[in-house]
Amino acid sequence: MLGLKQVHHIAIIATDYAHSKAFYCDILGFTLMSEAYRAERDSWKGDLALNGQYVIELFSFPFPPARPSRPEACGLRHLAFSVDNIEQAVKHLEGHGVKCEAIRIDPFTNKRFTFFNDPDGLPLELYQQ
Numbered sequence: 478m479l480g481l482k483q484v485h486h487i488a489i490i491a492t493d494y495a496h497s498k499a500f501y502c503d504i505l506g507f508t509l510m511s512e513a514y515r516a517e518r519d520s521w522k523g524d525l526a527l528n529g530q531y532v533i534e535l536f537s538f539p540f541p542p543a544r545p546s547r548p549e550a551c552g553l554r555h556l557a558f559s560v561d562n563i564e565q566a567v568k569h570l571e572g573h574g575v576k577c578e579a580i581r582i583d584p585f586t587n588k589r590f591t592f593f594n595d596p597d598g599l600p601l602e603l604y605q606q
Contacts, residue, residue: 487534489535490537491535491536588606
């Protein structure tokens with residue numbers, strides 16, 4: 478058996494590292510655990526934690542290709558984050574200029590959710606527990 482335990486981290490490539498770092502840390506509430514500039518790649522790498530757990534590896538690379546389509550490109554569709562109060566979370570995001578879709582109800586779970594985008598258009602979801 479392979480023995481997978483959990484998802485270790487999610488890697489995200491940003492076109493503007495500082496802008497994306499501010500979005501994930503200052504707006505979404507991640508903390509920067511460490512970061513390094515890799516001169517040979519002209520690339521920043523930041524390790525971001527959520528509630529003390531390492532979750533996102535944030536990269537910058539010069540001239541990364543655009544995402545093929547939103548959100549139905551083959552591969553990663555979106556990242557979903559759980560929240561206790563979706564209205565409060567949406568109000569927080571919109572207070573920081575982040576546009577959210579209308580809150581919907583999952584027909585299978587009857588849970589409430591909405592989508593928004595990171596600075597590079599990566600679809601993100603809030604899912605009320």
